[in-house]
Amino acid sequence: MNVSREAPDLLPGTLDLLILVALAHGSKHGYGIAEHLKSMSADVLQVGESSLYPALQRLLLNGWVKAEWGASENNRRARYYTLTPAGRKQLRAEREEFDRMIIAIQKVLQVT
Amino acid sequence: MNVSREAPDLLPGTLDLLILVALAHGSKHGYGIAEHLKSMSADVLQVGESSLYPALQRLLLNGWVKAEWGASENNRRARYYTLTPAGRKQLRAEREEFDRMIIAIQKVLQVT
DNA sequence: GTCTCTCCCATCGTTTATCGACTGGTAATA
DNA sequence: TATTACCAGTCGATAAACGATGGGAGAGAC
Numbered sequence: 001m002n003v004s005r006e007a008p009d010l011l012p013g014t015l016d017l018l019i020l021v022a023l024a025h026g027s028k029h030g031y032g033i034a035e036h037l038k039s040m041s042a043d044v045l046q047v048g049e050s051s052l053y054p055a056l057q058r059l060l061l062n063g064w065v066k067a068e069w070g071a072s073e074n075n076r077r078a079r080y081y082t083l084t085p086a087g088r089k090q091l092r093a094e095r096e097e098f099d100r101m102i103i104a105i106q107k108v109l110q111v112t
Numbered sequence: 113m114n115v116s117r118e119a120p121d122l123l124p125g126t127l128d129l130l131i132l133v134a135l136a137h138g139s140k141h142g143y144g145i146a147e148h149l150k151s152m153s154a155d156v157l158q159v160g161e162s163s164l165y166p167a168l169q170r171l172l173l174n175g176w177v178k179a180e181w182g183a184s185e186n187n188r189r190a191r192y193y194t195l196t197p198a199g200r201k202q203l204r205a206e207r208e209e210f211d212r213m214i215i216a217i218q219k220v221l222q223v224t
Numbered sequence: 225g226t227c228t229c230t231c232c233c234a235t236c237g238t239t240t241a242t243c244g245a246c247t248g249g250t251a252a253t254a
Numbered sequence: 255t256a257t258t259a260c261c262a263g264t265c266g267a268t269a270a271a272c273g274a275t276g277g278g279a280g281a282g283a284c
Contacts, residue, residue, distance in 0.1 A: 018220055021220055040219055050236090051271050053234055074230085074231060075280065077279070101120075101156070102214065107153050120243095142261070161243095162244070187252090189262080190261060190262085
């Protein structure tokens, strides 16, 4: 019964934040976002397409990002996602909330 | 459509770790675990009973903890949970994995 | 010319965790 | 007697992440 556990690809609840951060420097397409997160994290954060694209849909629906079709550097059809002003605000909020949680968890952990 | 978001009570995926840590110093009953997490985190980590008890069931099923009925300091019927050796091992593993994730996320975040 | 590789998009169905609301009970205290 | 604090859970809804799957188009090898 779940005796051996897989190492998760990412911490649940942090994907939206990670995507928003990835887009903070400029527009990226989905594939590029995944690459960015992977390389920036030294291959620890491996976000699969089946997590990434639904997440991007969420962000679109909430108005945090907008999307437009274009061509990638490799001359391929790609959909570029860009942070909206509301998205920047959301990024700040999520980052604060994340920090709050991490600090709280560290307090509990460091007792040991 | 989800324009205003509630601040979550805890980071998903971290509850098991938090419980294991809470029990690392000695047996506690469920209510006591929740109290411990709340006070240690300066009221940030508010784990509700409907998250706590299912989590304890998971830990029991996996053999990370064992449980026995007893009486609380307040002279009430209480179920005391205790870490097993497998639970200590699991605690180490989860803590490592958590640290790995946090470090990776920080790397992505600090670029901004 | 076609094969394969990398790049790029996405959905569907399953699993799993969290959580709001609820039920149920006992000791102490006002 | 009533209320409050302590202590145990369950049930159903919601939502996020993920494995599997299914495209398609450019580039380079053969």
